[in-house]
Amino acid sequence: EVQLVESGGGLVQPGGSLRLSCAASGFTFSSYWMHWVRQAPGKGLVWVSRINSDGSSTSYADSVKGRFTISRDNAKNTLYLQMNSLRAEDTAVYYCARGDGADDAFDIWGQGTMVTVSS
C-alpha cells in the first residue's frame, strides 16, 4: 500500500525549533518530488516547500524561507522539514505529499502532524 506517515509535531514555544519526518512506503520514494503543505486550524491549504527526487533542488514559500529547511534521505525513504525560529502563525497541521513531477498534482498525502507554536 502506498503510504506517507508524518511524525514529529507537538507544542513548541515561539522562537523554538522542531523537525518533522514523513516516512514513505509502497512506492519508489527516490523517484518522486516531495512537498510539505500546511493547514492552519479552520483555514485552507498552503504550500510550504518542495524537494526534487535526489534532493539537489528545493524551493520554499516566502513565509518560511530562511527559517525552514526541507531535506530527504532516500536510503531511509524519509522526508524531513526542519523548522526554526517558529512563530505563532506557523501553527498548523503539516502534511507531506507526493508529486509525480516538478509541477504536478499532489497524488498521495499523509495523515498530517499538528504543530502548535505557543508560550
Place this chain on the structure above:
Amino acid sequence: QSVLTQPPSVSAAPGQKVTISCSGISSNIGNNYVSWYQQLPGTAPKLLIYDNNKRPSGIPDRFSGSKSGTSATLGITGLQTGDEADYYCGTWDSSLSAHAVFGGGTQLTVL
C-alpha cells in the same frame, strides 16, 4: 487571502449536480494544469482531478474538471451525502518561482 478564488460554500440536494469555480490569472491557472482536492471532515486532502480534467484511478466519473483561460471548474453529478467536504483547487504559479498555490476552499453541503 488565497491566490486562487473559490466560492466559500455551495449546496445542492442529493442526486443533483453542483459546480465549483476557481479563478486565477495568467501566471497560474492560465499557464499551468489545475488539480482538485477533496477534504472530508477531519481527514487529509485527496486528489480528485489532475491535469485539468483527468481522474486518478478509483475516482468515480461523477467528478469532472475543466479549464478555460484563467478559470477552472469542478463538477459533481449525482450528489451523495458522502460528498459533503471541502474542495480545493490548486496549481503552480510561474511568477512566484514556481510555487504551488491553492484556492481558499469551498464547503459543499448536500441538503
